[in-house]
Amino acid sequence: MINVIMSSHMYNASIDLRFRAVRSYLESGDSLRKTAAQCHVHYQSVYKWVKLYKEKGEAGLSATYKRPWNRAEKRLEDKVMFLKENNPTITVREAKKLLAREGITISRNGIWSIWKRYGFAGFIKENMGNDFTEYGLWSKEAKCKLLQAEKLYELGKLKKSADILNTIPFLPKNGLITKVPDKLLNLRRRIEKIYRLFGSVSLISYSETTHLLYTECKRQKLNYSALRAGLPKAAALSWSGMYKERLTWTEELKKNLNKKTSKRQTSLLFALHLSLLISEGLSVAGSLEIKKAFQIAGNCRRLLTRRKHTYPYFLLDLAVLYITLDDFRKAEKLIYQAINKVDEAKRRRLKSTLAVYVHLIRGELQKGARLLKEAEAYEWTRHAHILRFRSLFTLLKGMPSKTIELATEALRRSRKEELHQDIANSYLAIASAYCSLGEKAKAHRILARLLPFLAKSKMKRFVIIYKFLLDKKCDLSDALLLSTIKLAWILKHENFQKAFNYARIKGIHFFFYRYLLFFPETVQDRIERGKPLGLPKTILKLPVFNKQNIVFHIKFLGEVVIYRNQKHIKIKLTPKEKAFLIHCALRAQEPGKTVALESIYRNFWPRSKNPARNLSHLLVKLKKASRIPVHLLEIKTARGNPVLINKGIYFTTDYSEFTQNLAKAKALERAEEWATAEKEYLEAFNIFRGRPSKKRYPSPSLMGRMYDNWSEQLRRVILNRLETEAIHFAKQSLAHKNKTDARKVLEKVTKVVPHSEESIGILQTL
Secondary structure (H helix, E strand, O other), X not given: OHHHHHHHHHHHHHHXXXXXXXXXXXXXXXXXXXHHHHHOOOHHHHHHHHHHHHHHHHHHHHOOOOOOOOOXXXXXXHHHHHHHXXXXXXXXXXXXXXXXXXOOOOOHHHHHHHHHHOOXXXXXXXXXXXXXXXXXXXXXXXXXXXXXXXXXXXXXXXXXXXXXXXXXXXXXXXXXXXXXXXXXXXXXXXXXXXXXXXXXXXXXXXXXXXXXXXXXXXXOOOHHHHHHHXXXXXXXXXXXXXXXXXXXXXXHHHOOOOOOOOOOOOHHHHHHHHHHHHHHHHHHHHOOOHHHHHHHXXXXXXXXXXXXXXXXXXXXXXXXXXXXXXXXXXXXXXXXXXXXXXXXHHHHHHHHHHHHHHHXXXXXXXXXXXXXXXXXXXXXXXXXXXXXXXXXXXXXXXXXXXXXXXXXXXXXXXXXXXXXXXXXHHHHHHHHHHHHOOOHHHHHHHHHHHHHHHHHOOOHHHHHHHHHHOOOOOOOHHHHHOHHHHHHHHHHHOOHHHHHHHHHHHOOHHHHHHHHHHOOHHHHHHHHOOOOOOOOHHHHOOOOOOXXXXXXXEEOOOOOEEEEOOEEEOOOOOHHHHXXXXXXXXXXXXXXXXXXXXXXXXXXXXXXXXXXXXXXXXXXXXXXXXXXXXXXXXXEEEOOEEEEEEOOEEEEEHHHHHHHHHHXXXXXXXXXXXHHHHHHHHHHHHOOOOOOOOOOOOOOXXXXXXXXXXXXXXXXXXXXXXXXXXXXXXXXXXXXXXXXXXXXXXHHHHHHOOOOHHHHHHHHHO
């Protein structure tokens, strides 16, 4: 690659010099000799450049490649190239025999040279992987013509630039190809371009484009190019979680390898053969044919270890297969073998893989968090995936409310092509967080609601995990070969210690901690018997394991109702005390969270001369009425600023549930699963409990009059959102011919938001 870059600079200088000399000559009116002296070149060179420009324009002036005199004529090149295109398995010796039968005499070196020029031979071994533009060699023609095309592109000559690109037999990885529209590129260039677009366009669009390219190749009987065009679609199907479809597509790609001519795989097909093998492994693993997938992974390892060269990109593809098979230790070993041998962009993406599938799963939070900061994801996965990964970190840090918040936001940001897996993962993250708060029944309801969707989407692995956590029977078959599922089975059917040891051996501590949240009795039994646990303090401090912790659930979308550790408590609080409790529940949701005193003073006592005393009195009354231990809400100084710090209370609210249900509903709606989405919408709207009754002292509920600016602003936001989402739901319900639910929701909204003109208008049409 260094040689290519050096040559690139050399040719670039030559082209720039030509344009500068010609421009100077034409604009200044100087003689050829004077222009040549100013540009430090021979005057005959300036004469040739001016003549080229006048005859052929910018394209002629920027051309630096001359076809060698001894190169085969174009007709013969095309014939030799087409032999390989039509039958990818053909060898040089076999090609020579076929050509001889037609009376064409050409040496084996001649055939090899043509195949190398077209990207079928002469590969860079250390770059070999599933991207042929990475390991194909740069020819002199490709270097010169690319620089010519780049110059024309800079001059705004887009069509001429594309025409030059289209004359190159094979064009390795470059930056220009993505800037040129597809309509100006020939089939070869579009296939090379599609590899550059992976991760930067939507998976749906990407998959459709690759399929069209594959179809066009097959129509033209270009089987070799068809293989190259089809492999990216297999990757897109895998990212979308469509493993059965990927397996079908992989079998389709294999048909391009015509084995009638050659009974053995040639070394030139090693990259394509291994890519198809790994693709098949990922497909059968996703379909839970685990035994077969492990056999394929083993075959891939043997193929790689027997080769003379190291193939870092294939090692990484194999690592992905082992991650799918829950063998994270082998995956880690493969990644570290390859990470220093790949480009910087790939290295940054690998850091996110290591952060999550090695360090997070092993429970090494600090290492994982540090790597995640340096990591990078594909453009279409970046926001949702990073948020979901962060939600896993926060759960292990003992921050369930933050976990729910991040998983909900990940759902909101998920794009259609990644929705199915993100929905399954986010539901599981939210349910795990509720389990950590001791709300197992709520967690079970969340998982049970999604099970039909998972079964319909054929997400077998998630179906098994969900059923395990819901204590339902399921068909395991090969699934017990997956360490994460075997761990759940051991924990459920054997004992804590065996499960703990198995998790340590396999390096899957995170899954062990998550499963414990659903089976807390195993931990509680061990604590009662005085047995060691070996669990992180952050896990043991969670309410599900530590009954001394307080969990408050505040319902304020209606009359204020308070639950303490899942039990309704009847307490008398003044409107301002209720408003302050809601304020704390939303701004200091869990232990360690703080609220600046200045913002509290400004909000609740903006005109008071002594707001500190007012706050102190309010805290005393609130703690006494709610039976909150004195030390759990304290005023301290943090970084020079006085704050109210939550030192041991976990708050949840019905507003948080409303937000979660809406995010889940919208994600399911985008995934075209209206039946389940409708249930989530209805549950969200049912959280609102109508307008509060009129009493002497109006409730500080977000449906009634507010006593502070912050709550009043939040009230408006919630009511506006309620109306907007209700109208959206009503329209979608009508589209699905469900007038009953549309009417019920709108009638409820018009009671809560009396000035909802659009809602009333739709209601009148029903």
